Amino acid sequence: MPELPEVEVICQGLRPHLVGRIVTAVHGSGKPLRHLVPLAVMEKMLGGGRVKAVSRRAKYLLIGFEDETLLIIHLGMTGNVGLFPHTAPVKVHDHVRWQLENGYELRLHDSRRFGGIWLLTAEQAAERETGFFAATGVEPFSLHCTPAHLMELAAKRNQPVKTFLMDGKAVAGIGNIYANEALFAAGIHPARAASTLKKRDWQQLLFLLRSILSQAICCGGSTISDFINASGGRGYFQMNFQVYGRKGQPCPQCGAAIEKIAITGRATYFCPLCQKE
DNA sequence: CAAGTTACCTGACGGC
């Protein structure tokens, strides 16, 4: 489900309701996730703690506590988090529930259980960029993310530019949807070797990528099948998809039929006329 | 050793 815009929307939605709240207990389904901190350990480390900050890094949601303990949540393909009254019926696939002092609880719902939860101590949290996030790439909106930086990273690789964009070790937060959309906007064929892009290509691609991510955040993210934000609402950026999921439909630029191919096993949509190799 | 493939899991959808 969630790429950078969706996680950002959840983050912004949660922040005003979660900051200042105190975790009183942690409950769960007992089913494993891709990574899961034992509920008893989580309750011991978080119990009585007050939330200080809610932020995002790559596709991870970060919930910081006053004692600097950091709760990290990844939503995988189908994960959602939201706040519910603790009396609201627990749904199938509600795998972890953080009970709060105000009668609400934060719930992680994830049918495929590709999501994950980690807990960093204050020391680990302080060192997170060289620890937990050591292998995580640069944030697309950060000042360190420049056309020159991307071109330098890509020079060492002989892979399609789409695969490069989706590699979280290079650039953080870009998944299949936004990689497809950004390459279409830039007029770059997704299978083109990343190492062949010129400075000018990277300038254009980065500018358009940022523009698309920003628009998507403003639209509340993209809801394909099950994405909902922290208030249970749907995003509507999918209305703006130019190529993603549009196989056989006319290109919005030139009218040619959008093609679908597989690149590194992932569905890839592009316009054969607007995006030359 | 970079890069492609498979595995993890459930649910939705299309074809028959």
Place this chain on the structure above:
DNA sequence: TGCCGTCAGGTAACTT
């Protein structure tokens, strides 16, 4: 109606 195959927004452990 229902059974079966295919596919899905992500990542990491495999294999080549």
